[in-house]
Amino acid sequence: MIMPLLQVCVTFLLLWWIFHDPAKRAQMTMALKNAELFWLIPGFICFGLVLLCSTMRWSILLSIQKIDFGWKRTWCLVMIGMFFNLFLLGSVGGDVLKIFYAMREVPKQKTAVFFSIIFDRFIGMFSLMFVTLAVCFCSYEQLIKTRVTEGLFTTVLVVFSGFIIFIIFSFLVNYFHLWRHIPSWIPGHRAMIDIASALSAYASERKVLIRAVFYSLLMNLFLFGSGICAAYAFARLPGAPGAGPMIVVMPIVNTICNIPISLSGIGVREGLFETLLNTLYGTPKSLAVLISLTSFSLTVFWSLLGGCFYLFYRPSSGGPISLHAMSDEVELLEEVIEKSAE
Secondary structure (H helix, E strand, O other), rough: OOOHHHHHHHHHHHHHHHOOOHHHHHHHHHHOOOOOHHHHHHHHHHHHHHHHHHHHHHHHHHHOOOOOOHHHHHEEEEEHHHHHHHOOOOOOEEEEHHHHHHHOOOHHHHHHHHHHHHHHHHHHHHHHHHHHHHHHOOOOOHOOOOHHHHHHHHHHHHHHHHHHHHHHHHHHHHHHHOOHHHHOOOOOOHHHHHHHHHHHHHHOHHHHHHHHHHHHHHHHHHHHHHHHHHHHOOOOOOOOOHHHHHHHHHHHHHHHHHHOHHHHHHHHHHHHHHHHHHHHHHHHHHHHHHHHHHHHHHHHHHHHHHHHHHHHHHOOOOOOOOOHHHHHHHHHHHHHHHHHHH
């Protein structure tokens, strides 16, 4: 409970810092009045294609485990997860809902479902890191020109290095069955077991995994598209960034926003867009924040659609159940996996 409260505090502090200046708010209002909002239509479509690729990727991982929900149910679960990842506080996130409802579809393959979602998240993070590093190294000379951007570049390297070390350590401990020698109070203990077990379950399926990575890279391209469309909505304004600057900035922002500093990256995202676009390309701070909010609005819209899917979704088996009970059932499955790993 402490972590969500801290995230709420950080979110509100960042939002206050970004929007407390009346002059900046006035500039944002003026920019919004001159925006070409029809650009949000292709941006909306691009983000929809991101979710479509996510559905395809998860379907591939499910197929390795001989599970087939059908395209319609898989899409519904992805949308439901999208909604809860954005709007729900606490321990019951989108992945928990996806795991629970997926288990309802195939109650005899609960562990396989769990691994598919954990590995789906792993591939998504790995692909994002790969794209971010590629963009950063292509823009290396530009990023090290100022201390601020150099610091953000270093942050990306630290996040990537930590991610790789975490994965390697988890895999080695799992391979040599050393879990019982690692205290359970260590941060990330359960996450290490989950990821290592999922890696073991999918390690031999290389050809299929290549397809999953391909869809992950497509997701990043369409995500770039949605952000670029958000920027083009303000193309007539002085200092508005084009496609190139957005391609440089977006992966850095998305990578750092994966650190659970604030709620869904709110505040952190706007601060990073403001800093990077203004420092690297001279974009007015008010416009940079507005582009970030416009891009995020596409995520919010699709998430709200996910909420509609949740209202009308009916699993193949089992009746209604509370969110707390869902979380407890998924946690029980994690405990079973943890004991079997040890």
